[in-house]
Amino acid sequence: MSREIDRRAARTRKALHQALLTLMLRKGYEALSVQDIIDEADVGRSTFYAHYTGKEDLLRSGFQMLREELKEAQSTARAGAKASHDDPLGFSTAMFEHAARYADHYRTMIGGRGGAVTENEIRLILSEMVRQDLSSSLHDDTIPRDFVVQFIVSAFLTALNWWFERKPKLSPSQVDAMFRSLVLDGLSPLMGDESRSSAD
Template identity: 30%
Template sequence: MHVTAQSVQTVDRRVRKTKQALVRALLALMDKRHFREITIADIVREADVNRGTFYRYYRHKEELLEDAIDTVIKDLIEVFREPYKNCDTFTPRDITASSIKIFDHVAQYANFYTLIAKSHTLPVLYERIYDQLKKLYMHDFTICDSDAKIDKEIYASYQANAVIGMILDWIRGGFRHSPSYMAEQLQLILHFEWCKAVYRTNRNPDHRR
């Protein structure tokens, strides 16, 4: 049997479309309920394929979740770079709240990101998000002040954890603020001169004002 390059491409395209349909189905279902409640029957029904098609590509739903994570992370990279994607050079002070799309992204995949807040459920998910954000800071940002003597990898780790911290607090608070409000707050934080902050050392830590 003669196999042409075109026929191979056709098969590859069909496989890719089927797997994308299964990923979209899982993400759509996760927008309605928790991952542990979703069955393979639910997934194939949502994707409009049969169980045999599912098992042709995946042994269990956790393998499909890995592909779903890859899809979400790819979108995360795109929205993270949104504020500076068309710039030759860029500083945090150039960021506008309207250009920050990362919280819209999290809201779009709200149930998916809620899994991060439950580290006992999917600890690998937190690590994947953290590693990707750290890589973005390592690759895309340069510390221009030669006198700062800041270790770039430590800086990238600090920034990645700061962004994840905001996301986790937002999730654990039940998304009480809108994505636009969170974007405004991140912009203000990025513009804030931390040398103006004052730490009070003589206050009761339980005191709130």
């Protein structure tokens, strides 16, 4: 019986997350109400509040799932034959590939429809991933590490938005190659020689 309840709860959460994304694409996050979400998901108000305290809680729950997916993808990418533990952009390939699979979701998050909360959450996730990659890559603290993290995150989001808006037919690997080429040139003075050569 408990398994059936768990499956039902999982289906409800999935329906609510999908409703949130659909509505964000349609009208933007800030304009949404809980009533809009439950109407789209076809669930009752009491059912919604059994799982979430409000629309922001629902949104953050979705980002937690995204964080787990991306961390797993990042680990898989770094475990590949060509991956280097000294690669300061080890996150980028996994991120571009994930963005290609869920393009509509990412357009919502970075295109202004998601609002300030959404942009802040995606920046937090990216910052965590970049810090992990930088932990063994940078050997020069002339420039504060947090500044480097924010530089990379901002460059990535700009590249992602450009890809979606200007050149959507490019493959993830093509965009990743351009992103890495530009950013690695900027990071090379802060990296050891062996790190720069392994990332090329």
